[in-house]
Amino acid sequence: xxxxxxxxxxxxxxxxxxFEEMRPYFCELYGNPSSMHFFGGQVQGKVTEAxxxxxxxxxxxxxxxxxxxxxxxxxxxxxxxxLEVFPDxxxxxxxxxxxxxxxxxxxxxxxxxxxVTEIGVDGSGRLDMDELKAALDTDTAIVSLMWANxxxxxxxxxxxxxxxxxxxxxxFHSDAVQAIGKIPIDMSSSxxxxxxxxxxxxxxxxxxxxxxxxxxxxxxxxxVGGHQEKSRRAGTENAAAIIALGKACELAGQHMEAENTVxxxxxxxxxxxxxxxxxxxxxxxxxxxRLPNTTSIAFExxxxxxxxxxxxxxxxxxxxxxxxxxxxxxxxxxxxAMGVPFTCAHGSIRFSLSRYTTDSEVDTVIxxxxxxxxxxxxxxxxGREFLKGQA
Amino acid sequence: xWDYTPVVKxxxxxxxxVGDIPDADAVGEVGxxxxxxxxxxxLKLDENKDRIVDAKFQTFGCASAIxxxxxxxxxxxxxxxxxxxxxxxxxxxxxxxxLPEEKMHCSVMGQxxxxxxxxxxxxxxxxxxxxxxxxxxxxxxxxxxxVCKCFGITDTFLKKVIxxxxxxxxxxxxxxxxxxxxCGGCIPKxxxxxxxxxxxxxxxxxxxxxxxxxxxKMQLIQEVLERDIRPLLWADGGDLExxxxxxxxxxxxxxxxxxxxxxxxxxxxMVEMKLRDLVAEDIVVxxxxx
Numbered sequence: 001x002x003x004x005x006x007x008x009x010x011x012x013x014x015x016x017x018x019f020e021e022m023r024p025y026f027c028e029l030y031g032n033p034s035s036m037h038f039f040g041g042q043v044q045g046k047v048t049e050a051x052x053x054x055x056x057x058x059x060x061x062x063x064x065x066x067x068x069x070x071x072x073x074x075x076x077x078x079x080x081x082x083l084e085v086f087p088d089x090x091x092x093x094x095x096x097x098x099x100x101x102x103x104x105x106x107x108x109x110x111x112x113x114x115x116v117t118e119i120g121v122d123g124s125g126r127l128d129m130d131e132l133k134a135a136l137d138t139d140t141a142i143v144s145l146m147w148a149n150x151x152x153x154x155x156x157x158x159x160x161x162x163x164x165x166x167x168x169x170x171x172f173h174s175d176a177v178q179a180i181g182k183i184p185i186d187m188s189s190s191x192x193x194x195x196x197x198x199x200x201x202x203x204x205x206x207x208x209x210x211x212x213x214x215x216x217x218x219x220x221x222x223x224v225g226g227h228q229e230k231s232r233r234a235g236t237e238n239a240a241a242i243i244a245l246g247k248a249c250e251l252a253g254q255h256m257e258a259e260n261t262v263x264x265x266x267x268x269x270x271x272x273x274x275x276x277x278x279x280x281x282x283x284x285x286x287x288x289x290r291l292p293n294t295t296s297i298a299f300e301x302x303x304x305x306x307x308x309x310x311x312x313x314x315x316x317x318x319x320x321x322x323x324x325x326x327x328x329x330x331x332x333x334x335x336x337a338m339g340v341p342f343t344c345a346h347g348s349i350r351f352s353l354s355r356y357t358t359d360s361e362v363d364t365v366i367x368x369x370x371x372x373x374x375x376x377x378x379x380x381x382x383g384r385e386f387l388k389g390q391a
Numbered sequence: 392x393w394d395y396t397p398v399v400k401x402x403x404x405x406x407x408x409v410g411d412i413p414d415a416d417a418v419g420e421v422g423x424x425x426x427x428x429x430x431x432x433x434l435k436l437d438e439n440k441d442r443i444v445d446a447k448f449q450t451f452g453c454a455s456a457i458x459x460x461x462x463x464x465x466x467x468x469x470x471x472x473x474x475x476x477x478x479x480x481x482x483x484x485x486x487x488x489x490l491p492e493e494k495m496h497c498s499v500m501g502q503x504x505x506x507x508x509x510x511x512x513x514x515x516x517x518x519x520x521x522x523x524x525x526x527x528x529x530x531x532x533x534x535x536x537x538v539c540k541c542f543g544i545t546d547t548f549l550k551k552v553i554x555x556x557x558x559x560x561x562x563x564x565x566x567x568x569x570x571x572x573x574c575g576g577c578i579p580k581x582x583x584x585x586x587x588x589x590x591x592x593x594x595x596x597x598x599x600x601x602x603x604x605x606x607x608k609m610q611l612i613q614e615v616l617e618r619d620i621r622p623l624l625w626a627d628g629g630d631l632e633x634x635x636x637x638x639x640x641x642x643x644x645x646x647x648x649x650x651x652x653x654x655x656x657x658x659x660x661m662v663e664m665k666l667r668d669l670v671a672e673d674i675v676v677x678x679x680x681x
Contacts, residue, residue: 303427305393305453306403313404331427342425379409380451381431382424 001315004361008201009150009178009294009352010319014244015203021247022205025240033237034228043239050246054210057249058195059186066211066229067242071177071198072101074211075144077222077233078173078194079105082142083114084220089141089170091115095127095156096337101196102144102175103333115139124287125154125338132161140170147179147195151334151350152285153294155183162191171217177201181252182259182291193217199241203354204248208241255355263353264292266362270351271295273366278373280386284340284348293353298335298344301383302376307349310372316365319350343382394628394647395454396488402458407465410447416440419508421500426542426569428452428497430460432504434467434512443467443475448504455487455494462486463501472509478502479555480567489647492625495567499552538580541573546584553588557622561585599669609636611670616643619669620662624649631662639673641666644680 005013031040033047051062058065068074079092079102094106096118106116117135120128127145136143143165148155162172173194179185181202187195194217199208213219213232225234274297275281284296299307304320311318331345340348351365377383395403415433422429428451435445446464450457462483467475480498484490490498535547552558552567561581565572571581603611616633624630629649634642643662645655652658655678663676 301424301451303452303456306457309403309454346424346427379406379449379457381420381429381449382451384411384449 004314004316004364006351006353006357006361006365007317007319008354008357009153009350011200011206012203012354013356014200014205015248015251017251018204018244018247022240022244025243033239034226046243046246047237047239050242053246053250054197057180057185057253058197058212059188059190060212061215063230064187064212064215066213066232067237067245068209068211068233069207069238070209071099071175071196071201072209073222074196074198074209075099075101075173075175076105077211078196079109079142079144080222081194081218081220082171082173083109085218086141086171089139091117091137091139091141093117093119093132093135093140093143093145093165093170095119095121095145097121097125097149097151097154097334098144098146099150099175099177102146106144119145121154121337123339125149125152125285125334126288127156127161129157129160129164133164136164136168136170138168140165140168142171142173144173144175147174147176147185148183148291148294149285149334150178151332152288152296152338153178153291153352154285154288155179155290158192159190162193166191178291178294181249181256182293184256187212187214190214199245199248202248202252204245205241208238208245210245258355260292263355263357266357266359267293267295267351267353270353270362270365271297274369277366277370279390280344281373282344284335284338294350295352296348296350298340299347299349299373300344301380301386302347302373303380304347304349306376307347307372310375311349311365311368314364314368316368319352320348393454393491393494395458395491396647398462398486398488399455399458399490402461402487403454406450406457406461408445408447408461409449411449412445412447415447417508417512419504419506419511421504421507422451424451428456428500430456430500430504432460432463432501432508434508436472436512442471443469452497452500453494455490456497456500458487459483459490459497459501460504463505467505472512475505476509478505480552481556489625489630491628492563492566495556496569499567538584539568539570539573539577541576542569544568544570546580549581549584550588553585554591557618559585559589559622563626599667599671603671605638608639608671612636612641612666612674615666615669616662620665623661624658629658631658634679639671640675640677642677642679645678 029043031043033040033044051065054065055062092106092109092114094102110116119131145156145158145161147158158174165172171193174192175196177196177198180197193214195212197210200206219232221232223234228234228237271283280300282298284298308320335345335348377387412433412435416436417434419432431449433447434443437444446467448460448464450460466478466486480502483498483501535545538544538546538549549570556567558564561571561578564570564581571578627648630646631643632646634644649655649658659676659678663674666674
């Protein structure tokens with residue numbers, strides 16, 4: 001069965017050109033970039049080139065790029081570092097809708113005597129800036145807010161938030177894993193001190209991430225040992241993946257305009273058609289500024305896992321904010337923070353497109369989705385009551 | 392992705408007996424939109440008002456909730472109400488070839504709806520669920536107090552599920568009943584309940600009997616497998632099936648995660664030790680591929 005892959009916020013296909021770029025660095029050019037000999041040196045050269053390519057996508061300088069193993073490591077490193085460089089500040093601010101890579105760490109900090117404030121969002125998933133202003137004080141060590149939400153695609157005003165943090169002397173970190181490659185980011189004119197990126201969300205392989213660290217920002221490394229990454233992240237460089245990420249960032253820059261025109265048009269067509277064909281559905285975060293590739297739609301009276309598995313039978317890959325897919329029992333913390341009513345929080349489906357999405361794939365989903373929802377509503381006691389009311 | 396058995400997939404994709412019975416004799420309703428799953432079960436009885444001749448269901452929930460409901464309706468048809476009441480949630484899971492432990496609450500929901508339908512038909516006292524947040528655990532013995540406030544689950548109900556499924560950890564209780572799965576505030580209380588139930592069981596110390604007839608021995612082997620061994624394997628996503636007993640030779644086949652597992656040899660030894668402890672010293676466990 002040929003897959004229709006609309007789950008690009010979970011992970012992406014490695015671009016063929018990216019794979020070709022990294023391929024020689026396993027069996028042939030396998031040298032250690034730190035070695036003194038020519039054989040390591042040629043890998044070092046490619047790592048330097050990759051660092052430049054990543055920096056170019058972010059509007060950063062190459063020395064501001066620290067390669068890590070994943071977005072989660074970057075998030076953990078950023079927050080830990082801020083607490084170490086400001087030992088007297090005992091307050092951390094984040095939001096209620098962060099990825100667990102940030103949220104779990106912050107919640108663990110409360111056990112260690114830190115004060116943690118989780119800023120709320122409105123019904124469209126927009127950050128409560130007044131709450132942020134009120135929470136910030138001179139005890140705040142770091143504010144960590146995601147650039148764009150993985151479930152809804154809602155974009156936070158991180159620049160504005162970073163300026164507020166700066167005014168209180170706090171560091172600002174953004175988990176930009178979902179934003180990078182999808183919307184333009186320019187760190188050259190920014191108040192953001194640290195930013196996390198993950199390779200596999202932008203058509204590079206899994207197992208490579210970046211922590212952007214603004215020049216002059218005080219930093220304590222998370223991993224210590226060797227002198228790699230200017231002693232800011234010890235451990236032998238994952239050279240092949242770094243080289244792949246460099247290529248992926250170069251391609252992301254080239255595709256940025258298409259992402260915001262072609263992909264966005266496909267996303268809009270998909271959500272408009274589904275909203276027109278299926279009654280009692282709502283777009284989570286529909287009222288807010290969102291990533292061009294993401295839409296999360298809540299369907300009342302049905303449960304997300306059942307929808308996903310019926311889609312999966314047809315080769316369609318999507319995701320849900322439903323509890324039953326994750327083994328937990330509450331609907332997603334993002335949808336709950338937004339106050340999405342229980343009647344539809346359990347039946348939310350996220351479609352996330354990419355530059356590989358075709359119009360005919362979108363057509364297929366538009367055709368197949370309405371009968372799936374109708375079938376499950378027919379089976380659901382609440383859905384049947386609703387359908388009766390309609391008739 | 393969940394590792395559902397082919398039977399679960401079949402009952403999800405081709406659910407049997409979806410719908411309603413307008414002149415149903417008994418209707419059982421549990422769950423709510425807030426909980427994320429709900430089941431409405433309809434039963435039609437024969438002219439003696441004893442045997443279930445038809446069953447239909449409507450389910451809001453995940454694939455295993457739908458499959459469990461479908462399985463339940465197939466299982467109760469043709470049974471008397473008393474026979475139907477003997478169906479446990481484990482029977483529903485077994486009918487489906489097993490459920491992931493995190494999904495066992497789906498089988499519990501089926502068993503509950505069945506009890507509610509029959510008890511209601513028999514005019515036994517059942518609390519109606521009225522609020523959106525009430526899970527509607529219309530459990531007939533409702534003297535208990537609510538332990539899990541998020542899902543509205545009572546200690547009476549939890550103790551019953553802990554006992555029948557021989558649960559030993561709070562996490563298992565969450566997987567079977569959802570209790571403790573939201574805010575987690577009641578987990579210490581759940582642990583207390585487990586200790587109580589286990590304590591009751593420990594009151595009758597279990598030791599290896601002095602002498603066993605062949606018949607008794609076979610029965611005891613089966614009992615220990617069901618009660619002490621299979622729940623341990625389920626916890627790791629595995630299972631086993633008893634193939635044959637020949638004197639002291641016990642042949643088992645490993646299923647699900649245990650099948651083809653590199654350490655199934657160790658698992659076989661664990662089974663053997665347990666059987667030697669609780670049945671007879673000369674037990675030999677053999678793994679067969681049947």
